[in-house]
Amino acid sequence: MKLNWKKYAVILFSVMLILVACGKGEDKNSTSQSGGKNPLEKNEDTKKYKIGVTQYVEHTSLNSAYEGFKKALEDAGLDVEYEVQNAQNDASNNMTIANNLVSSGVDLIFANSTPSAQAVAGVTTVIPIIFTSVTDAVGADLVTSVESPGGNVTGTIDNHPEAIPSTMKFLKEELGAKNVGMVFNAGEQNSRAQVDAVKELLKDMDMTVVEASVATSADVKQAAESLLGRVDSIYIITDNTVVSALESVISVANDNKLPLMVGEFDSVKSGGLGAYGFEYYDIGYEAGQMAVKILKGESKPADLPVQIPQNLRFIMNKDTAKAIGLEIKNEWNAEFTE
Structure with missing residues (x-):
């Protein structure tokens, strides 16, 4: 059969036009779903993060640790929305808070005390958890070891060995x-x-x-x-x-x-x-620095060793x-x- 090259060229050109148009349509749709910006070009510095905070009881040391945590994220220039809940020294409230935070779609959980950390660690193995005001992270079954936490949990302890x-x-x-x-x-x-x-x-x-x-x-x-x-x-x-x-x-x-x-x-x-x-503000601040690394995608909890207080x-x-x-x-x- 004799091939009509002129007709073939017209068909080929038409197909190319259709493919280009489809590509533009996909870009437009992608921009719409990402708030007017292509996700591949997204600037992490402008992202708003949601952090859940669970604290077991109200007292000065734990409050200071939370203030230090917030300051570290502020110093890093992150835009953060906090969902803060306090169990008021009640184990039942503590578990309810843990479940609520996990289901609320937070990017990270800050657990301020051993009971708080144990509760959230028991209900999620996916959401990153940073703890502070914990004395024995291994004994509390929060991490596999101080050097290699091994899961979605790490943080700073309030127990200097000396x-x-x-x-x-x-x-x-x-x-x-x-x-x-x-x-x-x-x-x-x-x-x-x-x-x-x-x-x-x-x-x-x-x-x-x-x-x-x-x-x-x-x-x-x-x-x-x-x-x-x-x-x-x-x-x-x-x-x-x-x-x-x-x-x-x-x-x-x-x-x-x-x-x-x-x-x-x-x-x-x-x-x-x-x-x-040591100052609880300081271990809270150090926990916040760990959270920054995780939120920016620079590290994972499993790879961040648990830190002990400095300067006894x-x-x-x-x-x-x-x-x-x-x-x-x-x-x-x-x-x-x-």
């Missing part, structure tokens, strides 16, 4: 303590781990721990009073339930001239005698020392609360 040993050494060598009272919520894995660490340490120091457990903040004062006559000092760890009612312990300690060592600086500012610790310092409250008749020695090299 904090508890330094506190116990101070109580024994400088204050002559032998029996240390500890008020804590045995239902918090975070707290149980710290109490066990203290007990293990004191086996070789000729000192003992006297426990007083609580279930709610309303139990704290009675628990503190139950220690009287049995202890010569009190140590309050980073227990959310007890710290939220710390004024009760401070009152009991000061009235009975008992040195009250605490686990973080905000509790010293509130009236605790002293602490080897010794802080004391002069007014509390005066109230219990304790003279502060220069060789303690203490800093003082404002």
Whole structure:
């Protein structure tokens, strides 16, 4: 059959025109669905992120950590909308919050405390979770290891490895303590781990721990009073339930001239005698920096090692020392609360 080249050329040209037109139609549709911008050209700096925040209870240290977290994202120039929920020290509320945040379509969850982190980690393996104010991330089953978290969860812990040993050494060598009272919520894995660490340490120091457990903040004062006559000092760890009612312990300690060592600086500012610790604002800020890397797609939780607090310092409250008749020695090299 003889091929009509002129006719073939016309048909070929027509097909090319149709293909070009279809391509333009697809571009137009793509632009419409991405808010007037081709997704391939999207500038991440202009994206608005939605972050869910879950906090187990209201107290100064956790609030400071949240402020630090927000500041890190602000410093990174990210546009963020926060959905903030507080469980008010209620386990049932805590689980409801976790489920609500997961179903609300957030880009990332900031879990501020061990119970908060455990709740959200139990209901999603997809949404990135950054925690802070957690003492034992491995023991709480949040990560596989500190060095390699291995899942969708990582963050910053509030347990410097030298904090508890330094506190116990101070109580024994400088204050002559032998029996240390500890008020804590045995239902918090975070707290149980710290109490066990203290007990293990004191086996070789000729000192003992006297426990007083609580279930709610309303139990704290009675628990503190139950220690009287049995202890010569009190140590309050980073227990959310007890710290939220710390004024009760401070009152009991000061009235009975008992040195009250605490686990973080905000509790010293509130009236605790002293602490080897760090600022919760700082670990919140460091958690925020980790969140920035994840939101920008620079890293994944599984690849970001859990961070420990930096710059362990010794802080004391002069007014509390005066109230219990304790003279502060220069060789303690203490800093003082404002």
